[in-house]
Amino acid sequence: MNTRQTTLALATLLFLAPPAQAIEFNQFQPAKSSLSFVSKQMNVPVDGRFRSFRSKLAFDPAKPAAAKAELEIDLASIDAGSKEANDEVAGKPWFNTREFPVAKFVSTTVKPLGSNRYELAGKMSIKGKTLDLVAPLTVTQEGNSASFDGALVFKRADYGIGDGVWADFGTVANEVQIKFRIVATAAK
Amino acid sequence: MNSPARLPSTYTHTAIALHWLIAFALVGTFGLGLYMHELPLSPQKLKLYSWHKWAGVTIFLFVILRLVWRLGHRPPALPVLMPAWQRLAAEATHVLLYVLMFAVPLSGWLMSSAKGFQTVWFGVLPLPDLLSKDTELGDLLQQVHMILNFSMAGLVLAHLGAALKHHVLDRDDILSRMLPFLGKPGTGASK
Numbered sequence: 001m002n003t004r005q006t007t008l009a010l011a012t013l014l015f016l017a018p019p020a021q022a023i024e025f026n027q028f029q030p031a032k033s034s035l036s037f038v039s040k041q042m043n044v045p046v047d048g049r050f051r052s053f054r055s056k057l058a059f060d061p062a063k064p065a066a067a068k069a070e071l072e073i074d075l076a077s078i079d080a081g082s083k084e085a086n087d088e089v090a091g092k093p094w095f096n097t098r099e100f101p102v103a104k105f106v107s108t109t110v111k112p113l114g115s116n117r118y119e120l121a122g123k124m125s126i127k128g129k130t131l132d133l134v135a136p137l138t139v140t141q142e143g144n145s146a147s148f149d150g151a152l153v154f155k156r157a158d159y160g161i162g163d164g165v166w167a168d169f170g171t172v173a174n175e176v177q178i179k180f181r182i183v184a185t186a187a188k
Numbered sequence: 189m190n191s192p193a194r195l196p197s198t199y200t201h202t203a204i205a206l207h208w209l210i211a212f213a214l215v216g217t218f219g220l221g222l223y224m225h226e227l228p229l230s231p232q233k234l235k236l237y238s239w240h241k242w243a244g245v246t247i248f249l250f251v252i253l254r255l256v257w258r259l260g261h262r263p264p265a266l267p268v269l270m271p272a273w274q275r276l277a278a279e280a281t282h283v284l285l286y287v288l289m290f291a292v293p294l295s296g297w298l299m300s301s302a303k304g305f306q307t308v309w310f311g312v313l314p315l316p317d318l319l320s321k322d323t324e325l326g327d328l329l330q331q332v333h334m335i336l337n338f339s340m341a342g343l344v345l346a347h348l349g350a351a352l353k354h355h356v357l358d359r360d361d362i363l364s365r366m367l368p369f370l371g372k373p374g375t376g377a378s379k
Binding site for chain 2: 041042043044045046047081082084085087088165166168171172
Protein backbone atom coordinates (compact mmCIF):
# COMPACT_ATOMS: atom_id res chain seq x y z
CA MET A 1 0.00 0.00 0.00
CA ASN A 2 1.59 3.28 -1.06
CA THR A 3 1.21 6.62 0.65
CA ARG A 4 -1.47 7.77 -1.73
CA GLN A 5 -3.59 4.70 -1.16
CA THR A 6 -3.18 5.07 2.59
CA THR A 7 -4.30 8.69 2.43
CA LEU A 8 -7.33 7.68 0.38
CA ALA A 9 -8.23 4.92 2.81
CA LEU A 10 -7.94 7.31 5.71
CA ALA A 11 -10.04 9.90 3.94
CA THR A 12 -12.70 7.26 3.26
CA LEU A 13 -12.71 6.26 6.88
CA LEU A 14 -12.91 9.83 8.06
CA PHE A 15 -15.57 11.14 5.72
CA LEU A 16 -17.69 8.21 4.65
CA ALA A 17 -17.74 5.92 7.64
CA PRO A 18 -20.24 6.77 10.41
CA PRO A 19 -18.62 9.08 12.91
CA ALA A 20 -17.12 7.28 15.83
CA GLN A 21 -18.14 10.25 18.02
CA ALA A 22 -21.86 9.59 18.52
CA ILE A 23 -24.41 12.28 17.75
CA GLU A 24 -26.50 13.45 20.70
CA PHE A 25 -29.81 15.27 20.24
CA ASN A 26 -30.12 17.65 23.14
CA GLN A 27 -31.25 21.07 21.84
CA PHE A 28 -35.02 21.34 22.31
CA GLN A 29 -36.78 23.10 19.43
CA PRO A 30 -40.03 24.56 20.86
CA ALA A 31 -41.33 25.97 17.57
CA LYS A 32 -41.25 22.54 15.93
CA SER A 33 -42.58 20.63 18.91
CA SER A 34 -46.23 20.13 19.80
CA LEU A 35 -48.32 18.75 22.61
CA SER A 36 -51.93 18.16 21.66
CA PHE A 37 -54.83 16.18 23.03
CA VAL A 38 -58.36 15.12 22.24
CA SER A 39 -60.91 15.15 25.05
CA LYS A 40 -64.42 13.78 24.72
CA GLN A 41 -67.43 15.81 25.84
CA MET A 42 -70.77 14.02 25.49
CA ASN A 43 -68.90 11.70 23.12
CA VAL A 44 -67.85 14.65 20.97
CA PRO A 45 -64.10 14.71 20.30
CA VAL A 46 -62.66 18.15 21.07
CA ASP A 47 -59.13 19.12 20.01
CA GLY A 48 -56.85 20.87 22.45
CA ARG A 49 -53.19 21.61 23.01
CA PHE A 50 -50.63 23.22 25.27
CA ARG A 51 -48.88 26.23 23.82
CA SER A 52 -45.99 26.47 26.24
CA PHE A 53 -43.72 23.65 27.37
CA ARG A 54 -39.98 23.01 27.69
CA SER A 55 -37.90 19.92 27.38
CA LYS A 56 -34.42 18.95 28.45
CA LEU A 57 -33.27 15.84 26.71
CA ALA A 58 -30.27 13.85 25.62
CA PHE A 59 -30.69 11.07 23.09
CA ASP A 60 -27.86 9.21 21.40
CA PRO A 61 -29.22 6.68 18.85
CA ALA A 62 -26.18 4.51 19.56
CA LYS A 63 -26.92 4.45 23.30
CA PRO A 64 -30.70 4.78 23.62
CA ALA A 65 -30.80 3.17 27.04
CA ALA A 66 -28.77 6.09 28.37
CA ALA A 67 -31.28 8.61 27.02
CA LYS A 68 -32.84 11.10 29.39
CA ALA A 69 -35.80 13.41 28.99
CA GLU A 70 -37.62 15.99 31.06
CA LEU A 71 -40.72 17.87 30.05
CA GLU A 72 -42.28 20.86 31.79
CA ILE A 73 -45.72 22.00 30.73
CA ASP A 74 -47.15 25.42 31.59
CA LEU A 75 -50.70 24.34 32.35
CA ALA A 76 -52.14 27.83 31.96
CA SER A 77 -51.09 27.75 28.29
CA ILE A 78 -53.84 25.22 27.58
CA ASP A 79 -56.20 25.55 24.68
CA ALA A 80 -59.03 23.21 25.62
CA GLY A 81 -61.19 24.10 22.63
CA SER A 82 -62.83 27.37 23.64
CA LYS A 83 -62.17 30.38 25.84
CA GLU A 84 -64.88 29.26 28.21
CA ALA A 85 -63.21 25.86 28.57
CA ASN A 86 -59.76 27.41 29.06
CA ASP A 87 -61.03 29.53 31.94
CA GLU A 88 -62.78 26.54 33.46
CA VAL A 89 -59.86 24.09 33.37
CA ALA A 90 -57.52 26.57 35.04
CA GLY A 91 -59.78 26.42 38.09
CA LYS A 92 -59.54 24.35 41.25
CA PRO A 93 -61.56 21.31 40.15
CA TRP A 94 -59.31 20.90 37.10
CA PHE A 95 -55.62 21.86 37.00
CA ASN A 96 -55.70 24.46 39.76
CA THR A 97 -52.99 26.36 37.89
CA ARG A 98 -52.63 28.98 40.62
CA GLU A 99 -51.26 26.39 43.05
CA PHE A 100 -49.83 23.95 40.49
CA PRO A 101 -48.79 25.93 37.42
CA VAL A 102 -46.47 23.31 35.94
CA ALA A 103 -46.79 19.64 35.09
CA LYS A 104 -43.49 17.78 34.96
CA PHE A 105 -42.37 14.53 33.39
CA VAL A 106 -38.99 12.97 34.20
CA SER A 107 -37.90 9.87 32.34
CA THR A 108 -36.59 6.80 34.15
CA THR A 109 -35.95 4.29 31.37
CA VAL A 110 -35.88 4.15 27.59
CA LYS A 111 -36.23 0.64 26.23
CA PRO A 112 -35.42 -0.06 22.54
CA LEU A 113 -38.23 -2.01 20.83
CA GLY A 114 -36.49 -2.51 17.52
CA SER A 115 -35.92 -0.27 14.51
CA ASN A 116 -36.72 3.29 15.57
CA ARG A 117 -39.28 2.43 18.24
CA TYR A 118 -38.77 2.76 21.97
CA GLU A 119 -40.70 2.54 25.19
CA LEU A 120 -40.35 5.60 27.32
CA ALA A 121 -41.14 5.29 31.02
CA GLY A 122 -41.01 7.94 33.69
CA LYS A 123 -42.72 9.88 36.45
CA MET A 124 -45.45 12.38 35.70
CA SER A 125 -46.29 15.01 38.30
CA ILE A 126 -49.50 16.97 38.02
CA LYS A 127 -51.41 18.80 40.74
CA GLY A 128 -49.06 17.54 43.45
CA LYS A 129 -49.42 13.91 42.47
CA THR A 130 -46.65 11.80 40.90
CA LEU A 131 -47.48 8.64 38.97
CA ASP A 132 -45.70 6.28 36.58
CA LEU A 133 -46.28 6.97 32.93
CA VAL A 134 -45.33 4.84 29.94
CA ALA A 135 -45.46 5.99 26.34
CA PRO A 136 -44.35 4.48 23.04
CA LEU A 137 -41.84 6.58 21.21
CA THR A 138 -40.90 6.74 17.55
CA VAL A 139 -37.66 8.53 16.75
CA THR A 140 -37.20 9.99 13.30
CA GLN A 141 -33.75 11.30 12.53
CA GLU A 142 -33.24 13.83 9.80
CA GLY A 143 -29.75 15.16 9.51
CA ASN A 144 -28.94 17.22 12.54
CA SER A 145 -32.47 17.01 13.90
CA ALA A 146 -34.56 14.28 15.49
CA SER A 147 -38.25 14.12 16.18
CA PHE A 148 -39.65 12.09 19.09
CA ASP A 149 -43.28 11.22 18.47
CA GLY A 150 -45.64 9.42 20.75
CA ALA A 151 -49.27 9.00 21.73
CA LEU A 152 -50.88 7.73 24.88
CA VAL A 153 -54.19 7.50 26.66
CA PHE A 154 -54.22 9.61 29.77
CA LYS A 155 -56.79 9.17 32.51
CA ARG A 156 -57.61 12.54 34.00
CA ALA A 157 -59.10 11.10 37.21
CA ASP A 158 -55.74 9.53 38.12
CA TYR A 159 -54.52 13.03 38.96
CA GLY A 160 -57.84 14.39 40.16
CA ILE A 161 -58.23 16.57 37.06
CA GLY A 162 -61.91 17.43 36.87
CA ASP A 163 -63.24 16.92 40.39
CA GLY A 164 -66.61 17.51 41.96
CA VAL A 165 -69.41 18.02 39.45
CA TRP A 166 -67.01 17.10 36.65
CA ALA A 167 -66.16 13.70 38.13
CA ASP A 168 -68.96 12.10 36.09
CA PHE A 169 -67.29 10.57 33.02
CA GLY A 170 -70.62 10.60 31.19
CA THR A 171 -70.14 14.25 30.31
CA VAL A 172 -66.37 14.58 30.03
CA ALA A 173 -64.68 11.22 29.48
CA ASN A 174 -61.89 10.06 31.77
CA GLU A 175 -59.68 9.08 28.86
CA VAL A 176 -57.84 11.84 27.05
CA GLN A 177 -55.83 11.01 23.93
CA ILE A 178 -52.47 12.73 24.08
CA LYS A 179 -50.11 13.20 21.17
CA PHE A 180 -46.67 14.70 21.47
CA ARG A 181 -43.85 15.61 19.16
CA ILE A 182 -40.60 16.80 20.64
CA VAL A 183 -38.00 18.00 18.15
CA ALA A 184 -34.37 18.38 19.16
CA THR A 185 -31.19 19.11 17.26
CA ALA A 186 -27.69 17.94 18.02
CA ALA A 187 -25.38 20.49 19.60
CA LYS A 188 -22.53 21.42 17.27
CA MET B 189 -118.12 24.54 -8.82
CA ASN B 190 -114.83 26.19 -9.52
CA SER B 191 -111.41 24.62 -9.26
CA PRO B 192 -110.64 25.23 -5.53
CA ALA B 193 -113.46 22.86 -4.71
CA ARG B 194 -111.46 20.03 -6.18
CA LEU B 195 -108.70 20.66 -3.68
CA PRO B 196 -108.97 18.66 -0.44
CA SER B 197 -110.97 20.36 2.30
CA THR B 198 -108.57 19.36 5.04
CA TYR B 199 -104.93 18.46 5.59
CA THR B 200 -103.92 14.79 5.63
CA HIS B 201 -103.41 13.21 9.05
CA THR B 202 -99.71 12.92 8.23
CA ALA B 203 -99.46 16.63 7.43
CA ILE B 204 -101.29 17.54 10.64
CA ALA B 205 -99.10 15.21 12.74
CA LEU B 206 -95.89 16.57 11.20
CA HIS B 207 -97.05 20.17 11.62
CA TRP B 208 -97.69 19.81 15.35
CA LEU B 209 -94.73 17.56 16.05
CA ILE B 210 -92.35 20.05 14.42
CA ALA B 211 -94.15 23.03 15.96
CA PHE B 212 -93.69 21.76 19.54
CA ALA B 213 -90.16 20.53 18.86
CA LEU B 214 -89.21 23.95 17.45
CA VAL B 215 -90.64 25.85 20.40
CA GLY B 216 -88.92 23.52 22.87
CA THR B 217 -85.56 23.60 21.11
CA PHE B 218 -85.75 27.38 20.70
CA GLY B 219 -86.49 27.80 24.41
CA LEU B 220 -83.65 25.45 25.33
CA GLY B 221 -81.29 27.44 23.10
CA LEU B 222 -82.30 30.71 24.75
CA TYR B 223 -81.84 29.24 28.21
CA MET B 224 -78.62 27.29 27.78
CA HIS B 225 -76.38 29.87 26.14
CA GLU B 226 -76.43 32.11 29.23
CA LEU B 227 -75.37 29.32 31.60
CA PRO B 228 -71.88 29.18 33.11
CA LEU B 229 -69.90 26.16 31.95
CA SER B 230 -70.98 23.00 33.78
CA PRO B 231 -71.62 19.36 32.91
CA GLN B 232 -75.30 20.32 32.74
CA LYS B 233 -74.54 22.95 30.11
CA LEU B 234 -72.59 20.46 27.98
CA LYS B 235 -75.53 18.06 28.23
CA LEU B 236 -78.07 20.72 27.26
CA TYR B 237 -75.95 21.79 24.27
CA SER B 238 -75.77 18.20 23.09
CA TRP B 239 -79.51 17.70 23.54
CA HIS B 240 -80.20 20.94 21.65
CA LYS B 241 -78.00 19.79 18.78
CA TRP B 242 -79.55 16.31 18.72
CA ALA B 243 -83.01 17.91 18.66
CA GLY B 244 -81.94 20.21 15.82
CA VAL B 245 -80.71 17.32 13.68
CA THR B 246 -83.89 15.36 14.41
CA ILE B 247 -86.11 18.32 13.49
CA PHE B 248 -84.11 18.82 10.30
CA LEU B 249 -84.86 15.22 9.27
CA PHE B 250 -88.57 15.61 10.07
CA VAL B 251 -88.64 18.84 8.04
CA ILE B 252 -87.24 16.96 5.03
CA LEU B 253 -89.98 14.36 5.49
CA ARG B 254 -92.55 17.11 5.83
CA LEU B 255 -91.42 18.93 2.70
CA VAL B 256 -91.50 15.71 0.68
CA TRP B 257 -95.03 15.02 1.97
CA ARG B 258 -96.11 18.60 1.29
CA LEU B 259 -94.86 18.43 -2.32
CA GLY B 260 -96.85 15.26 -2.87
CA HIS B 261 -100.06 16.39 -1.13
CA ARG B 262 -101.65 19.72 -1.97
CA PRO B 263 -102.92 21.62 1.07
CA PRO B 264 -106.60 22.60 1.19
CA ALA B 265 -107.59 25.79 -0.60
CA LEU B 266 -107.75 29.10 1.21
CA PRO B 267 -111.22 30.60 1.78
CA VAL B 268 -112.62 32.05 -1.45
CA LEU B 269 -113.36 35.41 0.15
CA MET B 270 -109.82 35.94 1.41
CA PRO B 271 -108.31 39.17 -0.03
CA ALA B 272 -105.40 38.79 -2.43
CA TRP B 273 -102.91 40.50 -0.10
CA GLN B 274 -103.72 38.05 2.66
CA ARG B 275 -103.25 35.12 0.30
CA LEU B 276 -99.90 36.53 -0.71
CA ALA B 277 -98.89 37.15 2.91
CA ALA B 278 -99.93 33.63 3.90
CA GLU B 279 -98.07 32.12 0.97
CA ALA B 280 -94.92 34.15 1.72
CA THR B 281 -95.01 33.28 5.42
CA HIS B 282 -95.33 29.58 4.70
CA VAL B 283 -92.47 29.61 2.17
CA LEU B 284 -90.25 31.56 4.60
CA LEU B 285 -91.10 29.21 7.46
CA TYR B 286 -90.04 26.25 5.34
CA VAL B 287 -86.81 28.03 4.37
CA LEU B 288 -86.08 28.81 8.03
CA MET B 289 -86.94 25.30 9.21
CA PHE B 290 -83.99 24.21 7.06
CA ALA B 291 -81.76 27.23 7.58
CA VAL B 292 -81.95 27.31 11.38
CA PRO B 293 -80.62 23.79 12.06
CA LEU B 294 -78.17 24.13 9.19
CA SER B 295 -76.73 27.33 10.66
CA GLY B 296 -76.44 25.62 14.04
CA TRP B 297 -74.55 22.71 12.51
CA LEU B 298 -72.16 25.03 10.64
CA MET B 299 -71.67 27.15 13.75
CA SER B 300 -70.79 24.07 15.81
CA SER B 301 -68.23 23.00 13.21
CA ALA B 302 -66.66 26.46 13.06
CA LYS B 303 -66.48 26.57 16.85
CA GLY B 304 -64.67 23.23 16.86
CA PHE B 305 -67.43 21.21 18.49
CA GLN B 306 -68.57 18.48 16.17
CA THR B 307 -72.20 17.40 16.21
CA VAL B 308 -72.52 13.74 17.23
CA TRP B 309 -76.17 12.78 16.86
CA PHE B 310 -77.37 11.14 20.09
CA GLY B 311 -73.70 10.75 21.00
CA VAL B 312 -73.44 8.00 18.41
CA LEU B 313 -73.45 9.29 14.85
CA PRO B 314 -70.87 11.98 14.09
CA LEU B 315 -72.00 14.46 11.46
CA PRO B 316 -69.24 15.59 9.13
CA ASP B 317 -67.81 19.01 9.90
CA LEU B 318 -68.51 21.10 6.81
CA LEU B 319 -66.27 23.87 8.12
CA SER B 320 -62.95 23.64 9.90
CA LYS B 321 -62.38 25.42 13.19
CA ASP B 322 -62.35 29.20 12.84
CA THR B 323 -63.25 31.23 15.92
CA GLU B 324 -64.26 34.39 14.04
CA LEU B 325 -66.43 32.48 11.60
CA GLY B 326 -67.92 30.61 14.56
CA ASP B 327 -68.90 33.89 16.24
CA LEU B 328 -70.36 35.18 12.98
CA LEU B 329 -72.39 32.00 12.49
CA GLN B 330 -73.62 32.31 16.07
CA GLN B 331 -75.05 35.72 15.12
CA VAL B 332 -76.56 34.20 11.96
CA HIS B 333 -78.10 31.34 13.97
CA MET B 334 -79.58 33.85 16.42
CA ILE B 335 -80.96 36.19 13.75
CA LEU B 336 -82.52 33.28 11.84
CA ASN B 337 -84.06 32.02 15.06
CA PHE B 338 -85.60 35.35 16.01
CA SER B 339 -86.85 35.77 12.44
CA MET B 340 -88.49 32.38 12.69
CA ALA B 341 -89.95 33.22 16.11
CA GLY B 342 -91.43 36.41 14.62
CA LEU B 343 -92.92 34.53 11.68
CA VAL B 344 -94.31 31.84 13.96
CA LEU B 345 -96.03 34.54 16.02
CA ALA B 346 -97.46 36.10 12.82
CA HIS B 347 -98.58 32.63 11.68
CA LEU B 348 -100.20 31.98 15.06
CA GLY B 349 -101.82 35.41 15.14
CA ALA B 350 -103.22 34.96 11.64
CA ALA B 351 -104.61 31.52 12.49
CA LEU B 352 -106.35 32.92 15.58
CA LYS B 353 -107.65 35.92 13.66
CA HIS B 354 -109.16 33.60 11.05
CA HIS B 355 -110.72 31.44 13.73
CA VAL B 356 -112.04 34.14 16.04
CA LEU B 357 -112.75 37.12 13.78
CA ASP B 358 -113.27 35.68 10.29
CA ARG B 359 -114.80 32.48 11.67
CA ASP B 360 -113.46 30.44 8.75
CA ASP B 361 -111.95 26.95 8.80
CA ILE B 362 -108.26 27.94 8.55
CA LEU B 363 -107.43 26.85 12.09
CA SER B 364 -109.81 23.91 12.38
CA ARG B 365 -108.42 22.18 9.33
CA MET B 366 -105.10 21.97 11.18
CA LEU B 367 -106.90 21.22 14.47
CA PRO B 368 -109.82 19.01 13.36
CA PHE B 369 -111.22 18.59 16.90
CA LEU B 370 -112.19 22.29 16.91
CA GLY B 371 -114.92 21.63 14.39
CA LYS B 372 -116.02 24.30 11.94
CA PRO B 373 -116.46 27.61 13.78
CA GLY B 374 -119.34 28.63 11.45
CA THR B 375 -121.35 25.53 12.32
CA GLY B 376 -120.43 25.56 16.00
CA ALA B 377 -119.13 22.70 18.10
CA SER B 378 -122.55 22.13 19.71
CA LYS B 379 -124.14 20.88 16.49
